[in-house]
Every structure is written in C-alpha cells, then in structure tokens.
Amino acid sequence: MVEKELRRYSRVVVDGNEQAPSRAMLRAVGFDEEDFNKPQIGIASTWSMVTPCNMHIGKLADVAATAADGAGAKGVVFNTISVSDGISMGTPGMRYSLVSREIIADSIEAVAGAEGFDGLVAIGGCDKNMPGCVMAMARLNRPAVFVYGGTIKPGAKRRDVVSVFEAVGALAGGTISQDELLEVERTAIPGPGACGGMYTANTMASAIEALGMSLANSSAQEAVSEHKIDDCKQASVAVMNLLRNDIKPLDIMTKKAFENAIAVVIALGGSTNAVLHLIAMAREADVDLTLDDFTRIGAETPVLADVKPSGKYLMSELIAIGGIQPLMKRMLEHDLLHGDCITVTGRTLADNLADVDDYPTGQDIVRDFDAPIKPNSHLEILYGNVAPDGAVAKITGKEGLRFEGSARVYHSEEDALAGILDDTVKAGDVIVIRFEGPKGAPGMREMLSPTGAIVGKGLGTDVALITDGRFSGGSHGFVVGHVSPEAAVGGPIALIEDGDKITIDAELKQINVAVSDDELAARRQAWERPPSSVRRGALAKYRAEVSSAADGAVTIPDPWDV
16 A cells, blocks of 8 residues: 555545545546555646647647556546637737636646645646646645647748748738748648747746756657657656655745756747746745846856747757757856756756766857857846836847837737838837736737737848737847836836837846936826726736736735735
8 A cells, every 4th residue: 555645635535434425436537446545646738729739738648647557656637728829829819828827827726636636747838838837836836747748840941830920021021922921831830849949838848847847858859759758657757756755846946946947048048938937936936036036147147059039940959969958967067057956856956967968069059158149148137217117128139239219109919010011110110019918918918920020021120129018939139028017007118109219228238218207207197098898707807916027927916915
C-alpha cells in the first residue's frame, strides 16, 4: 500500500465507508480496486480543435496518464479551455485572450481542488495556456510539472503565422499580389504546434523551463516528435518523485527562480508578454516581482539568440542545435543564473546543466557573449508623463534607440489598422492606440495586425506605435505597450491629441509627450470616459476585477480586501 502521505488529498475523497459513493462514481470512469490506494495525478489537458497549437495535446495527455499509471499512481485526464490568439487577432474576439489565462487558472484550480488530486501534470500549447497552468500550480501548491505542447514545424520557405500578417501589409503596400498572399496563407502553418518563432508561446515555455517548473528541453521540442512523447512520460515520473520528496511549486517558484526566467527570456529576445505573465505568476506565488526587476536584470543580460521575430531563425532551428539548455549553461558560467534553485527534477538548476554539451561549432543562432545581438535587454521598461506607472518596449536596437514623432491617435485597433492600410499613417507618425488596456478593451488585445501591417508596408523603421494594449510575441518594430495607467481609467494616454510630439528614448528609458502639466490637467478636466458595450459575462467580470498591466493584469484581490 502506498503511504498515506502520498495521498494527502485523494485519501479524503476515497478512504472510508462514508466515501463509498465517491468510489462508486470513480469505478464508472475506470478505477480498479487497487487504484484507490494510489496517489491520483491530475493530467490537465488544453486539447481543443480551435487552434493548431493544441490540436495534438489530447494524445499527449493520454501518454502522460498512462505513464502516471506505470509510475505507481492513477492518472486522471481533465480538460480546460484554449482560445486562439492567431485566429481571433484583430477582431473583438481577441478581448477574450488574456481573460482566458484567468479562466484556465481558475478551472485547473477548481477541478484539482474538487477532485482531490495529489499532483498535477499540465500540458499547454498556446500563449495563455502556459502562464494559466503555472498560476494554478502555484495556487494549489501540490507537486506539479508543466509540459509544453511543442513548437510547430516551419512552413514552406521557413514561413510561420507572422509571415501571413506581414503579407497582408505587403499586399496593401503593393509589393505582393493577391495570389501571392493566398500562397502564403496556404503554406505558413503546416500542422500541430505553437507559432514557430520566439513568440509568446516559445518564450513562455522557455521561461517556465528556466523557472524550474518543466523538465529539461520541454521548451525545445517540436510538437510532433518522439522527444515530446518522452517529455510527457517523464513528467509523470517526475511528479511521483516530487510527491515522494514533498517538493511543491512554491519550493521551486522563488524570487531567484523568477530572476532566472527573466534572464533567459532576455537572452532569447523573447516576447513582451513575458513581462505581464511572469509578474502574474509571481503574484500567485507570493513573490514580489515588479517592472523594475526587469530593468535591473536587463542591465546585465545580453540578447544572444538571433531568432524571429526580430532575428533570423525559427524555434525548430534552435532545437536542432540543442535548444536552450546550452544557452542556460553558458549563462550560469557567466553568473547570470542562480544555479542553486531547485527544479521539478528534484535537483538544482546547476546539477541539471552539469552534463549539458555546448552548441556545435559554427552555429550562428546563439551568439557568444563577446558578440551579442544587444549588450543588454531588449525589454525596456519606460516611464514618463505618458506612462507614470510604466510601459514595456521591445527594442532590439535594429529599430534605433530613440524615436520622436507626431501623434496619430486611434481609439481602437481596427481604426488604427485601417489607417495604416489606407495610407493615412505616414512616416514620422507615432501611432497611439488606446482603450485597449485590461479594463478598456476589456481584455488587453494584442496588436499583431497593426504591427504586421506596418512591417509589411515597409514602415517598420519609419513609424512608432504606443498602446495601453499589448503585443503578440510576433510583433517587432519600434513598439511600446502596456502603457499604464491605461486610458480607460484616465491615464495620460487618454489625453494625447493628434499632432502632439511624442518622444520614446530607450537609453533614457523615457516616454513623454511634449505637453505641459497645465495643459494635461486642463485636458483631464474635460475628459470623459467613453461608454462600453460590455455589460455582462466574462469580459464584464474581468473588467471589474483586473489590475493594471504594471501589476500583471491579474484578478487576485488584495488580501486585505478579502
């Protein structure tokens, strides 16, 4: 018989005569007599057919459940949701994307808490799946391992989903034909897996591996591969090891572990969404992580990986030379990571990396420290009279480090996209997209359609874009998001007018509008929040509860308010 300590939660559900009804129901879903004496491992699957990112995850969940059974536990598969950023991008449906992160966390917490699972394996494939899964793990604080569903294989001519967004802009700019756009559309996404560059999915998978919550190389495996099958098997084995050694997520998700995650995201040139999600995950773990931690760590951490969207290579090409483990070993040797952090292997990060081989000679995907792509972070936290509480810019240096231009203001993503495509937007403009923040959208939509159109029209270095919304990991160019406070709560971005001069300075870490304090005060006096059509449902509940983007856009109440 397995020791009761391994069944801390499930024994409450299945032990004793009074729990005979529970056992009766479990027999109907496949429990045998001996299963009631085993720890139960919940397998949280984000399978659905709404997106290629997750279409294969049902099979991976079954593999993990079978492996849990083989490791001496009882695996129980359950589902949570996924929405597709790529499909809903540029539409009102994108408002549900960030909201889904909270729904995923809530649903995993609810199922695991109700059913009494002793441990968890969570498998996520699309952007919000990953932080949602880890947020739930932190709340539950039961032995748990995250498994990344894996990246998609490249499309024809090394295309991916961003190729399609940029082709839309290229069509509007007259550089490709309608038939060429259709050819890109038909070939960019060949099958299962998350978007193929260092966009948000691959960024967050890498961050979670660096955090210590997934096994080595989970972030660097293609969705359709034997490596990913083995990752799922080993995850269930690892959860049993964590159970036996009583190692829980809050033992792993420490401040130093989050610092490791930030450093790896920077070295990889990862998505701005990582700022939002890592702060949210830290809040769930009761770790004090702020925007200023990104500035502090970024001052010492170079960008080393030449990967899309700003760089040249796809995730599959990084996988082919060894993934992120050799990079992490190099970073550890340069004192950029905390090697003493415990991980889901039960060993420290340094122990995990000890036998990792370096990248093959001659590869140029990951640069040496003496020839970085950028000597410090591409994730710049900016302050100023446009963003008193902070904003997040993705500045690789290829766009330049300073931009000054005239505001061209839009109250929605759709209006801005129309202005880009119909040539209203000109070189020298700073596009301002407001009322797209956590409360304003509500839901803080991503702006991949406008940024893709900007690049596709050849304006990537000629215009800047600022927003209280956020950006897809596929966005690049001179872009600033997460402007806080947002327009919907009367933040300064709500007061900008067409023609105002805006300066974005990555070196000074400032974003300012050349309008006097007195004039801003006068505009504030006259300002009225526009009405919202959202009156009920998930979006209304989210708007009522969500915090500022500077605080991770979480829906966790202050403990003193509960």
